[in-house]
Amino acid sequence: MLKILKNKDPYNKKFSISHWDRIKDENTFYECIKNSSQQWKNEIYDIYFGVTFKNDELTYGNTMGVNATEAQYKNLLKIQEKYDIPISLTLNEMNRPIELIKEKNIKDIVAFIKKYYDDGVRSCTISHTHLMRTGALQSAFPDMDWKNTVNHRVTSTQSFIDYTALGYTTVQLDRDFNRNLAELKRVKIEADRLNVRTCLLMRETCMPECPFKTEHDCWQSGKELKETGKVYWDVVNFTCNRWRVSGRDFPQGHLSPETKETDEIGVMNPRTGTDIIVHGKEDWHAFADVVDIFKFSGRLTYPRSNLNKKFIYALEMKKKSKPFTDLFVVDDFKTVYENNLMPFHSWFSGDHVVKDYPITTNINDIKNGIKNHFWNTPKAISLSNVLKNCKNQCYKCHKCDDLFGTKKIDSILEFN
Ligand code: SF4
Numbered sequence: 001m002l003k004i005l006k007n008k009d010p011y012n013k014k015f016s017i018s019h020w021d022r023i024k025d026e027n028t029f030y031e032c033i034k035n036s037s038q039q040w041k042n043e044i045y046d047i048y049f050g051v052t053f054k055n056d057e058l059t060y061g062n063t064m065g066v067n068a069t070e071a072q073y074k075n076l077l078k079i080q081e082k083y084d085i086p087i088s089l090t091l092n093e094m095n096r097p098i099e100l101i102k103e104k105n106i107k108d109i110v111a112f113i114k115k116y117y118d119d120g121v122r123s124c125t126i127s128h129t130h131l132m133r134t135g136a137l138q139s140a141f142p143d144m145d146w147k148n149t150v151n152h153r154v155t156s157t158q159s160f161i162d163y164t165a166l167g168y169t170t171v172q173l174d175r176d177f178n179r180n181l182a183e184l185k186r187v188k189i190e191a192d193r194l195n196v197r198t199c200l201l202m203r204e205t206c207m208p209e210c211p212f213k214t215e216h217d218c219w220q221s222g223k224e225l226k227e228t229g230k231v232y233w234d235v236v237n238f239t240c241n242r243w244r245v246s247g248r249d250f251p252q253g254h255l256s257p258e259t260k261e262t263d264e265i266g267v268m269n270p271r272t273g274t275d276i277i278v279h280g281k282e283d284w285h286a287f288a289d290v291v292d293i294f295k296f297s298g299r300l301t302y303p304r305s306n307l308n309k310k311f312i313y314a315l316e317m318k319k320k321s322k323p324f325t326d327l328f329v330v331d332d333f334k335t336v337y338e339n340n341l342m343p344f345h346s347w348f349s350g351d352h353v354v355k356d357y358p359i360t361t362n363i364n365d366i367k368n369g370i371k372n373h374f375w376n377t378p379k380a381i382s383l384s385n386v387l388k389n390c391k392n393q394c395y396k397c398h399k400c401d402d403l404f405g406t407k408k409i410d411s412i413l414e415f416n
Helices: 028-035 039-041 069-082 103-119 129-134 135-141 157-165 174-179 181-194 213-220 221-226 281-288 331-337 344-349 363-370 378-387 398-404
Strands: 015-018 045-050 087-089 123-126 145-147 170-173 196-204 294-295 314-320 324-329
Touching: 028 069, 039 045, 039 174, 045 069, 069 363, 103 129, 129 135, 145 170, 157 170, 157 181, 170 181, 174 181, 174 196, 181 196, 181 281, 196 344, 213 221, 213 331, 221 294, 281 344, 314 331, 314 344, 314 363, 324 363, 331 344, 378 398
Parallel strands: 015 045, 015 294, 045 087, 087 123, 123 145, 170 196, 196 294
Antiparallel strands: 314 324
């Protein structure tokens, strides 16, 4: 029977990261892990990767529409063995075939998962709730940690309890909880009572309650898009591209802060997403003490070829007064935490850098460089407190609009 160990550490075994399923190269991800600091490795809870189940009747896979290759999977097994970082099989497709509850197909998917179980994989995401309801997987693989998908949209304590009743042993909570700490505390009480782990998607840059989400999730893994060889945003260019930023792109001018207290630009207006806003240690503990694991999305990450092959934490600042970006880099989150390198959440925007880009790594220089960061201004610190519980009800709040100098819009769909 699976033994659940609850994590009380503020940073060790705290982060669930994605394998870069989209890159074709077999070794890049492995080398990045290998070259990362031991402390960075200590902080990783698991690495999740996509697979697709197929038999003569159906296909059921992952919502991103990309999978780890066989060679990448072998490297992931090596990572599990060599660095003691568990790997996690992901079948989270939101098109969930009804045929999968037929006895023959259940037998086939059990045989499919067995290959991974026999290799030592002990963590698996399953989006198919009726399949979980049959209990077949749980009885075939008693030591497997079963995760639901964050796309199930578990947004309340009741919903959390319902998913544990389905047999999930790690419940991935909806990103809404990043703005609802009060409800998260209620979940924590039930999670301890039921001895189930919680996992919170802390960063995704998606619109709160995005009306495109279901279509995105279904299209991304669907046949039509796969045939184009492109990702959703390349094909549907009138979707969230208007306000969404990702990777190292800078946001549109209208999202930059207008506050006179900083000359920084390129800070994302928090109302355009649900990313966690944690200013310093106190905020970190407010979330980390009630959540077992923090998850980063990133299976579609496609790093540039001149990548410096190592995972790090990076904080980037761009100022009106400077023609180039200041890029601050540390090896692990413990360094951020112990040196009070505020704002903490801004370190979650970069996990790798390209070779030869000028970076600052000296802690005193970093402290000096980030002291006037937008999120360290008194008004922004005050907003970060509001964001912990605002529930993204922007139409009647507009506090972000006030600070960022945008007009009081009721929906970010109005951006064009
Ligand atoms: S505008 Fe108000 S409700 Fe909307 S994200 Fe900002 S603080 Fe939260």
